[in-house]
Amino acid sequence: MLKRLVQLFFLAVGGALGIAFIPQVVDLLNVNSVAWLEESYIRAIIGAIVLFVTTFWLVDYIVHLIKHVEESLVKAPVTAVLFGSLGLIFGLIFAYLILIPIRFISIQVISTVLQIFVTLLLGYLGFQVGFKKRNELVALFSLPQRVVKRKNNSGEEIEVAIPAANMKILDTSVIIDGRIADICQTRFLEGTIVIPQFVLEELQHIADSSDTLKRNRGRRGLDILNRIQKELAIPVEIYEGDFEDVQEVDSKLVKLAKVLNGTVVTNDFNLNKVCELQGVQVLNINDLANAIKPVVLPGEELRVYVVKDGKEHNQGVAYLDDGTMIVVEDGREYIGSQLDVLVTSVLQTSAGRMIFAKRKQLEKAL
Numbered sequence: 001m002l003k004r005l006v007q008l009f010f011l012a013v014g015g016a017l018g019i020a021f022i023p024q025v026v027d028l029l030n031v032n033s034v035a036w037l038e039e040s041y042i043r044a045i046i047g048a049i050v051l052f053v054t055t056f057w058l059v060d061y062i063v064h065l066i067k068h069v070e071e072s073l074v075k076a077p078v079t080a081v082l083f084g085s086l087g088l089i090f091g092l093i094f095a096y097l098i099l100i101p102i103r104f105i106s107i108q109v110i111s112t113v114l115q116i117f118v119t120l121l122l123g124y125l126g127f128q129v130g131f132k133k134r135n136e137l138v139a140l141f142s143l144p145q146r147v148v149k150r151k152n153n154s155g156e157e158i159e160v161a162i163p164a165a166n167m168k169i170l171d172t173s174v175i176i177d178g179r180i181a182d183i184c185q186t187r188f189l190e191g192t193i194v195i196p197q198f199v200l201e202e203l204q205h206i207a208d209s210s211d212t213l214k215r216n217r218g219r220r221g222l223d224i225l226n227r228i229q230k231e232l233a234i235p236v237e238i239y240e241g242d243f244e245d246v247q248e249v250d251s252k253l254v255k256l257a258k259v260l261n262g263t264v265v266t267n268d269f270n271l272n273k274v275c276e277l278q279g280v281q282v283l284n285i286n287d288l289a290n291a292i293k294p295v296v297l298p299g300e301e302l303r304v305y306v307v308k309d310g311k312e313h314n315q316g317v318a319y320l321d322d323g324t325m326i327v328v329e330d331g332r333e334y335i336g337s338q339l340d341v342l343v344t345s346v347l348q349t350s351a352g353r354m355i356f357a358k359r360k361q362l363e364k365a366l
Contacts, residue, residue: 002063002066002067003059003060003063006059006062006063006066007052007059010048010051010052010055010059011048011051011052012048013051014047014048014049014050014051014052015044015045015047015048016044016047017047017051018043018044018045018046018047018048018050018051019040019043019044019047079134079241080131080134082134083130083131083133083134084127084128084130084131084134085127085130086130087126087127087128087129087130087131088123088126088127088130089126090126090130091122091123091124091125091126091127091129092119092122092123092126094122094126095118095119095121095122095123098118098122099114099115099118099119102114102115102118103115132245134241166190166191166192166262166263167191167192167194167237167260167261167262167263168189168191168192168193168194168262168263168265168283169194169196169239169253169256169257169260169262169263169264169265170193170194170195170199170265170266171199171249171250171253171264171265171266171268171271172199172202172203172206172221172249173266173267173268173271174265174266174267174268174285175195175199175203175221175224175225176203176206176217176218176220176221176224177267177285178220178224179267179285179289180224180228180265180285181224181227181228181232183285183288184228184232184234185232187233187234189234189265189283191263192234192235192236192237193228193234193235193236193237194236194237194239194256194260194262195225195236195237195238195239196238196239196241196252196253196256197238197239197240197241197242198242198243198249198252199249199253200225200238202249203218203221203222203225204218204222205218206218206221207219207221207222239256239260241256243255243256250268250270250271250274253266253271254271254274254275254278254280257275257280257281258278258280262281263280263281263282263283264280264281264282264283265282265283265285266282266283266284266285267284267285267286269284269286272284289322290348290353293320293322293324293353294320294322296320296324296343296346296355297343297346298343298344298345298346299342299343300342300343301340301341301342301343301360302320302326302340302341302342302343302357303338303339303340303341304318304319304320304326304328304338304339304341304357305318305319305337305338305339306318306328306331306332306334306335306336306337306338306339307319307335307336308335309332309335310327310328310331310332314329314330314331314332314333315327315328315329315330315331315332316328316330316331316332316333316334316335316339317331318331318339318341320355324353324354324355325354325355326341326354326355326356326357327354327355327356327357328341328357328358328359329344329356329357329358329359330358330359331359334359339359339360340359340360341357341358341359341360342357342358342359342360343355343356343357344356344357344358
């Protein structure tokens with residue numbers, strides 16, 4: 001059907017060209033004696049046939065080009081098409097205003113060429129600006145607050161306005177980690193949970209991996225999202241947009257946080273630093289976990305279970321309930337048993353906290 005429409009278009013154009021230019025060709029060739037060429041419909045038929053035959057090879061290329069454009073538009077998000085079209089319209093309007101003085105150029109050829117060039121250039125630039133800046137434009141025209149329904153203490157649903165700044169954007173690592181669901185359940189995390197579509201695609205890719213460990217991690221992440229969305233009271237939104245000009249998921253998260261004026265929630269150390277460098281608010285659940293660990297001071301007594309030997313000679317290693325590692329001096333011989341120790345020092349690192357201790361009996365002997 002599309003091929004027939006293209007062929008019909010060439011026939012119509014050929015007919016119009018035949019009516020317009022065949023008389024000039026006849027005058028140029030001095031064949032005015034051909035009476036039947038004076039009929040407009042004859043000239044239209046001749047022009048249509050000539051253009052159809054000469055452009056027969058071009059029809060398939062044009063059809064493929066139209067189908068390619070059609071597929072691209074169908075796959076593109078609605079916001080991309082909308083703002084791209086608006087950008088094209090504004091570009092053409094701007095081109096029309098610029099072309100007003102150009103039309104007064106006395107040299108017709110230069111005037112025509114400039115009009116075509118400026119129209120195509122500004123139309124293209126307008127479309128590209130609207131297409132690539134659509135996320136910023138959506139954020140610009142969106143309301144500063146979103147209204148969601150929540151239940152009060154009596155069980156009644158009420159509408160609560162949530163500022164855009166309270167939008168928490170989850171990255172892939174924090175979803176797979178799983179602790180974010182427990183944090184949301186305790187209601188220490190306020191606002192709207194935003195899950196970008198490109199993060200969901202990355203999770204799906206991990207869940208479909210041939211590697212067993214990656215596949216289990218991906219499925220765990222999807223289960224965590226399902227729990228957050230269905231079991232918890234916190235509002236959840238799926239962000240459908242994407243940034244085609246950005247390849248890395250972390251870079252997309254940073255850009256999305258700037259667009260939505262939101263906060264990135266992660267446990268990725270590198271993403272944490274990138275957000276801080278680019279002025280994006282970030283919440284690292286590892287920092288939260290370290291902050292809520294019980295305080296242990298030098299001189300305190302602890303009863304620990306030594307589970308393995310340490311790196312240095314005669315050292316034993318134990319763990320608190322929160323996972324904090326305790327290095328016990330001369331504790332290697334007590335592996336597999338409980339031991340009373342005295343804390344000698346506490347070392348805080350970016351990876352967590354480490355406690356150094358010695359056996360309580362040795363301290364008393366001293």
